[in-house]
Amino acid sequence: MTIFSGVNASASALTAQRLRMDVVSSNLANMDTTRAKQVDGNWEPYRRKLVTLQPSGESFSSILNSSMNSSGKLGNGVKVTKITEDETPFNLQYDPTNPDANDNGYVQTPNVDPLKEMVDLISSSRSYEANVTALNANKSMLMKALEIGK
Numbered sequence: 410m411t412i413f414s415g416v417n418a419s420a421s422a423l424t425a426q427r428l429r430m431d432v433v434s435s436n437l438a439n440m441d442t443t444r445a446k447q448v449d450g451n452w453e454p455y456r457r458k459l460v461t462l463q464p465s466g467e468s469f470s471s472i473l474n475s476s477m478n479s480s481g482k483l484g485n486g487v488k489v490t491k492i493t494e495d496e497t498p499f500n501l502q503y504d505p506t507n508p509d510a511n512d513n514g515y516v517q518t519p520n521v522d523p524l525k526e527m528v529d530l531i532s533s534s535r536s537y538e539a540n541v542t543a544l545n546a547n548k549s550m551l552m553k554a555l556e557i558g559k
Contacts, residue, residue, distance in 0.1 A: 412551065414485075419544040421465060421486030426540065428489055429460045429533040433526050440521040443509045452509065455519040457495035457526075462487050495520055 436457050439445065445455035465485035497520045505514030 415547040416544060418486040419540045419547065421488060422540040423537060423544070425460075425462050425487050425489050426533045426537040429462075430530060430537070432458045432460050432492060433530045433533065436521050436526050437523065437530075440519055440523060440526075442519060443507075443516060445519075454499050454517050455521070457497075457519065457521045459493050459495055461490045461493065463490050464488075 439455040442455040444452040446453055465488045499517040499520050501515045502518050503514055504510055504516050507516045510516045
């Protein structure tokens, strides 16, 4: 355990939550994109992206057990393990005048739900704010520790 372990944990969480917000904004920006990539000569709509986070280092249960045994070991923060595409089926919208419509007049639209995206955005934003608060509290404690010697 170092004096900066709390700062490092908050910094890793800030980075991860910022990436989550970026992915959500990308999903919202592409929610009407019907030609995102070509697969076998056909255009496929944009697929919603998801961010997977996991603790850096050890699992939560091992850190909890070591903390209960007074070994003083702390976690190392969080890291982004992967960004995946949501495999839920595309939405179908009836629009026979659209150039991307199939023979039945239906257009495949992205599997992005604005409501889900806003919930993810609020969640990541609140997590970001909580980590900024924790970082400021840690900074304040370190400053008070420096003032002890005066």
